[in-house]
Amino acid sequence: MRDFTSDLGALALNTATLGHNLDGYGAGWPVERVVDACAERGFAGLVFWRREIGTRAQVIGERVRASGMKVVGLCRTPYITGPGAPATLDEARESVDMAAALGTDVLTIVTGGTELGTKGVEESQKLLAERVASLAEYAAACGVSLALEPLNPMFGGNRTCLFTVAEALRICDQVGAPNAGVAIDVYHVWWDTTLSETLNAAGPRRILGYHLCDWLADTTDMLLDRGMMGDGVADLKSIRRAVEGAGYDGACEVEVFSAGNWWQRDPAEVLDTIVERFRTQC
Numbered sequence: 001m002r003d004f005t006s007d008l009g010a011l012a013l014n015t016a017t018l019g020h021n022l023d024g025y026g027a028g029w030p031v032e033r034v035v036d037a038c039a040e041r042g043f044a045g046l047v048f049w050r051r052e053i054g055t056r057a058q059v060i061g062e063r064v065r066a067s068g069m070k071v072v073g074l075c076r077t078p079y080i081t082g083p084g085a086p087a088t089l090d091e092a093r094e095s096v097d098m099a100a101a102l103g104t105d106v107l108t109i110v111t112g113g114t115e116l117g118t119k120g121v122e123e124s125q126k127l128l129a130e131r132v133a134s135l136a137e138y139a140a141a142c143g144v145s146l147a148l149e150p151l152n153p154m155f156g157g158n159r160t161c162l163f164t165v166a167e168a169l170r171i172c173d174q175v176g177a178p179n180a181g182v183a184i185d186v187y188h189v190w191w192d193t194t195l196s197e198t199l200n201a202a203g204p205r206r207i208l209g210y211h212l213c214d215w216l217a218d219t220t221d222m223l224l225d226r227g228m229m230g231d232g233v234a235d236l237k238s239i240r241r242a243v244e245g246a247g248y249d250g251a252c253e254v255e256v257f258s259a260g261n262w263w264q265r266d267p268a269e270v271l272d273t274i275v276e277r278f279r280t281q282c
């Protein structure tokens with residue numbers, strides 16, 4: 001397992017951790033200030049959300065690289081199943097274009113929920129596989145890989161139809177594209193005692209991202225009360241051991257949605273805390 005105590009070479013910030021991706025939250029730092037603040041602290045990478053990028057993908061990508069970091073991902077496609085999913089994949093293709101213009105090779109997919117007019121998840125997973133296959137072909141031509149992120153089952157219905165890493169990997173097998181894989185997020189897998197076995201069977205090629213936070217024992221808001229690493233009950237070292245044991249050696253992306261706590265703080269304090277926790281807790 002990699003030693004992070006004195007090496008930040010894998011540390012990336014998912015900018016949602018500073019809160020400004022939701023209206024009314026965070027300190028509202030512009031992208032440039034976030035880039036500079038991360039570079040100063042020795043972060044190695046950044047993951048952006050589409051709403052921050054707008055039409056400036058190329059400029060922002062260059063800015064990140066000029067500061068010595070990488071854009072390690074883009075969040076995310078629009079939903080591609082369930083309520084709120086656009087009728088076509090056009091917007092999803094545009095998000096692929098944005099990832100390519102930013103200069104990142106990973107675009108995350110949060111699938112969307114149960115398809116309207118159906119029950120359960122199987123029908124939605126079938127549609128998901130078809131749609132991801134179509135999108136993967138387009139993404140491959142742009143040099144972009146698609147990371148399917150399974151979510152904790154409490155997000156079923158309106159946000160996801162993928163609940164486990166094993167299910168996400170099965171969809172990847174059905175899609176059959178070399179540029180389809182999974183993102184492993186501590187918040188969604190911390191309870192999964194089969195993680196190591198499942199990832200080992202899949203191999204390193206399918207693991208496209210690893211997302212860090214913690215699960216607070218007394219979570220008060222399922223979406224917006226994630227814990228900072230070390231504050232909760234997730235066994236972070238054991239999860240990373242499972243991910244790296246399967247061959248993953250990419251970025252570890254800190255993604256803490258925390259409306260009541262971390263989004264209320266000065267972003268400089270949040271970034272300093274991340275660096276310290278990354279070295280000691282992850």
Ligand code: ZN
Pocket residue numbers: 149183185211255
């Ligand atoms: Zn995530």
